[in-house]
Amino acid sequence: MLTRTSTQSLTEQLAGRFAERIRTRLLAPGARLPSVRECARQQGVSPHTVVAAYDQLLAQGLVEARRQRGFYVRDSAVAQQEVRAPGAVVNTLAMPLPASGVPADASSLIRGMFHRQSDKPQPGMGVFPPDWMESTFMPTSLRRLTSTRALQDLSLQYGEPLGDAALRRSLSQKLVSINVPAAPDQIITTIGATHALDIVSRTLLRAGDPVMVEEPGWAIEFARLESLGMRILPVPRRADGPDLEVMAKYCEAHSPKLFVSVSVLHNPTGYSLSPGSAHRVLQLANKHDFHIVEDDTYSHLAPEHATRLCALDGLQRTIYVSGFAKILAPNWRIGFLAAPPGLLGGLLETKLLATLTTPALFERALAWCIDQGQLRRHADRIRVRLDGARARTVKLALSHGCTFVSEPAGLFGWVDTGVDTDALTQRMLDEGYLLAPGSLFHARRPPSTLMRINFATAQDAEFWKVFGRVRG
Template identity: 85%
Template sequence: MLTRTSAQSLTGQLADRFSERIRNRLLPPGARLPSVRECARQQGVSPHTVVAAYDQLLAQGLVEARRQRGFYVRDSGPAAGPPPDSAGPAPALAPAPLVAADASTLIRGMFHRPSDKPQPGMGVFPPDWLESTFMPAAVRRVTSGKALQELSLQYGEPAGDGSLRRSLSTRLAAISVPAAPEQIVTTIGATHALDIVSRTLLRPGDPVMVEEPGWALEFARLEALGMRILPVPRKADGPDLEVMERYCTAGDAHKPKLFVSVSVLHNPTGYSLTPGSAHRVLQLANRHDFHIVEDDTYSHLAPEHATRLCAMDGLQRTIYVGGFAKILAPNWRIGFVAASPALIGRLLETKLLATLTSPALFERALAWCIDQGQLRRHAERVRVRLDGARGRTVKLALAAGCTLASEPAGLFGWVDTGVDTDALTQRMLDEGYLLAPGSLFHARRPPTTLMRINFATAQDATFWKVFARVRDQI
């Protein structure tokens, strides 16, 4: 709460609070600030103080006043087009205007935590969950003796460290994805792998099908490359095939070139693809000639029998993307892409143009962790701990009056709060908590009562008590 001090007035404190959120994109362009009376009630100050604070934000060019409508965060980028008419043409004919900065809400939250409290909106495990003794041992091993100079003083293999690619090939074979070491290119994280695929296969203006709700960063990344986003509703068994069919038959000018999918433990719903749905998706891709990039970021948390498009297709039309930031070491930034022999050379060329190579030291250390079985045992321990956290979090969420929009699975829960979660997010920031409102996971950011929670960081009873109190005030 704001406090009366001689160092700064209440007006200055309030203006600074909104200013920081706007600059860090926690209040995205176009967001409406609370009304003067509502803000005064929330912050425990007079309406005069709020008006003075909003005037400071106006003077800084951070907000704009709209007559009889209130104050809105100023959008310095190009104006988005009007929303489509629900009775208008097929979805493929209506490009979805996105606001790339919205995705940075969650990304910035990873680096600028609003407090030292557990953050249920975060997309990663708490650091103490990932602590281990084998990772330092792996680094010491690859940096001892002459290895440090050999790996540091020259460029590594363009496709990535050979020992890691051999380890990855063996690991992919265990989940029935056939990829020789020569069919694998390492990357600086899974997001970099997705970017390499997009830059290789697509050109600005190309239509791309993306699951919705989906990863906010993927919408923003494709928009920044100039692609046309075609949202595909994600259901419990897989993507909505009827919507995909409509996109594919809307005419050559609107024909999708790529489909981006998280088949296993989908973010944010936790859904996993069924064999029947996977078979029909592959049939559609063959019939309409588009590629599928399968983002398997959460593979380490998934059951061994999980259905994967790449396993069924054998990397013919499919491209596999994986990474280790979620389960092992976020700052090692190691990912990879596996593809057919005909395509992998093109992907490698794109990597070379952007990054030349990738860091052999950490790649060699990761290969050791995989080969020694350390990564497998570590993942097993995390899964057991996550199962317990998931059970506790579900009980707390239900007790707080929420409902589950999907069956709890994996790292994330898709929860219905009963109130607008964009408004709820701003109120919870005042309490020191960063939420992930459901609108972030849609191309058009529609108002929604849903939010994504991280089971590992949302098992705090205090958070749910604060949540219930704030929600009941909205």
């Protein structure tokens, strides 16, 4: 909070707060700053202090004044360069990305993982708290490898292009449990699930190609595809699956080459695909000759019997993508894809051109965790803990006037707050909380009263008390 006992004046503190949000893209290019009167009321300062702070932002080239309209974040590459003293240490993670057509705030959720707003639980984050993922078996798996000749063998040479053979065998057996038929040589390991999605996009698409993506959907996926120059065709996501009528119209009008889907525990709604909807999606794919990427990032939290397109299709037009950052070890950066044999050559070439190979040491350690049943037991424990957190969060959200747009399931809740969540997000930042506003999950970022909450981090009663006060 702004304080009069600080070594900085109130004006300097307020200007610094807005400057930091602009540089880390919590305030996107083109965003309107609060009016002088509104900002003064929110911050508990005089209008004169706000005017002086906005003047400082103008002098730094971070905002522009528009006559009769207010102050706006400048939308230019020059405006996004950080003003710093000579010799200052630059934290590149806090620097903004280059200006483009990408929804600018998509990166703020990622940056929030590295630069926490405070030590408070962050309901807008997309990951489990670190203490939820602590285990003894992961260090054990690494000690087993580092105490043997395997450390030398795996460290002093490049790994196999497809990925560690032991891990691919383990993954092949694991996929059998969800009825996805993938031989070890149909699996390519990657540096996380997002890398797997990127490999597929770069292999199958070219700039300007139309891609169908579920909406609401993962903000990072919208940003990633737009940065590659793809044309996003948003498909409304329903409780039983994508809007098939909209998909059919896109197919007739645009001949898309790819459909990106989260069938199970969809982010942010928590919806899961029905068998009937899955069957009709595959019919469309066969009729109009497009591939489907099924992102199963939350497979560890879902029941094994959940409907998956890859299981019904048998990896003919489908490509399966998943990873372990959400459930096990974010910094191990292990993901994978399973694909039809005819696509493997192109996908592998894209991987080799980008990363050569992937770290075999961590992949071999993960294979041991899977083979010993440690990962399965670990996921079981987290699911039980998440069930309790979800129940507590739902009660708190309902008691503070929110409603759930979809049945609470998995890690995320899709909540209607009744107010503009873009504006609410900025006010909650002042209290030390990072939210995920509903506009972030749409390709063109329309205003929204919805927000996505993380059940693991939104069970804090203090957050909801602050939320109720700030929302008004």
